[in-house]
Amino acid sequence: MKKIILYSILSGLMLTATSCDQEYLNPSAASETQVTTDLNGLITLCNGLQFRYTSSRAGILYNAITASGLSTRELTVLNAGNGDEEQLRIGGANVTPNNGVLRNLWAQNQLVKANADLILKSVGNVAGDAGTKSGITVYASIFRALALGTQAQFWQQLPVETGNNAKFVTRDEALKEAVRTLEAAATTLAATPVSTTFTGRIVPGIDLANTLQALIARFSIMTGDNAKALAAANRVDLTRRSSFNFDDAVQNPLFFNTFGNRNVTEPLNATLGLPEALRPVASDRRLAFYLSNPSGVAAGGINLGRASFFTANNAAIPVYLPGEMLLIRAEASARLNDLPAATTALNAVLTKTTDAWGIGAALPAYAGPNTADAILTEIYRQRSIELYLSGLRLEDSRRFNRLAPVAGDAASQVERNRTFYPYPLIEKDNNRANTPADPAI
Secondary structure, X not given: OHHHOOHHHHHOOOEOOOXXXXXXXXXXXXXHHHHHOOHHHHHHHHHHHHHHHHOOOOOHHHHHHHHHHHHOOOEEEXXXXXXXXXXXXXXXXXXXXXXXXXXXXXXXXXXXXXXHHHHHHHHOOOOOOHHHHHHHHHHHHHHXXXXXXXXXXXXXXXXXXXXXXXXXXXXXXXXXXXXXXXXXXXXXXXXXXXXXXXXXXXXXXXXXXHHHHHHHHHHHHHHOOHHHHHHHHHOOOOOOOOEEOOOOOOOOHXXXXXXXXXXXXXXXXXXXXXXXXXXXXXXXXXXXXXOOOOOOOOOOOOOOOOOOOOOOOOOOEEOOOHHHHHHHHHHHHHHOOOHHXXXXXXXXXXXXXXXXXXXXXXXXXXXXXXXXXXXXHHHHHHHHHHOOOOOOHHHHHHHOOOOOOEOXXXXXXXXXXXXXXXXXHHHHHHOOOOOOOOOOO
C-alpha cells in the first residue's frame, strides 16, 4: 500500500514520544528538510500519519479501542500474561503510569499531532498546485484533530503544542482546538477542491469532506457545544463510507493482535458488557453483526467475538459510523430540549435495517417516557450497542453521568473501572515541571 512505501524515510523524521522537541536521526533516512520542501514528501508524510495512527499493536486504534473496551467492560483479558491489558481490566489503582497500552496511546497521539503540525507548517512554503496543497492541508488537519481528540478522551489534560516543557491544557481546550483545526480545513476544502494528484497518491478510504463534519460533530458533543454538533452531524452524508484501509502488509490491528488469535482480549459477554437495564434485546440484529457467536456465552460456549470490522487482515475500520451521526443528532437535540427531534433521530437508529456499513437494529420505535432524562438514557444505551468497540464508550460513560467508580469499592465499578488515566512515565520523565498530578481513579 502507498502508506508504507516510504515509511523507512518517515522513521528518521519522527519526534520522540513526548512533548519535548528531541529528535533522533537515522543516517539512512531522508532529512526533515528533504521531505518537507517537496509536495511528494509531504504526501508521504500524510500517508505516514495514517500508518502511525492505525497500524500495529503500538498504534492508536488498537490502544484506544482496547483501553476503552477494558475500562468499560466491553472486553475481558484472555491471557493474564498480557499484563498491561490485565491492569486495565482490573482498573482502579491497579492502572499504573508505566502501563504499556497507555504509554503507546499517549506517545503515538503526540507523534501524530507533531508530524501533522510539521506538515501544516511546511505546506504553505512548498511550490505546487493549490489542489494538492489543499488535500495535504485537509488530510493533516484530520489526523491532527484525531490525535488531539483521542488523547482528550483518556486524560484530563494534555499538551497541544510540541516543544520543550510544553504546557498542558484542559481536555476541553484540546477538543476545541481539534474542532478549530477541522473547521479551518473545511474552509480550505470548500475554497479549493482536492487535486487528482493528491487523491492518486494518498491511501484511499477517507472521505475528506464528510469526515471533517463527522469529527466536528463528535468532538463538539464532547465539549457540550450541542448546536455545533447538531449542525455538523446534519451535514454528513450518511450514504458515504469513510474508512481506514488495510491489506496483508499493513494489517487491521484488532484482527491481527486480538480477534485473529484469541490470546489477548475478547468480548466480556454476549450482552456487550452492559448492565441489565441497558442490555440489547435478543432480537437486536446488531448482536449478530458484532459477535460471531452471540448466543455462545449464555449457552456456556465460547464467544469468539470477531466484530464485523475486525474479521480479516484487510478488513476496513470506519472513521465514523452513520449511527454515530444519528445519535449525535439525537443527543444534541435532547440536550437542547427538542425532544421530538431527539426521538426522531433515535428512532432512525432503532428502526433501520441496514446502513452504509450494513448495521441495523430492526427494532420498534422508542416507546419510553417523553422526558429528556429517559431519552438520553436510551441514547446512551444505543451508542453502547451501535458503536460497540469504537473506543468511545469511556468518553460516553462520563458524558452521560453513568455510575462512576469509587476507589476501593468494587461494587460501584459496574460500567467503568476508571474515569481518567494516570499520565505515562515517559511524559513525567521528559516534562516533569508541567505534567499534572494523576487522578485518583
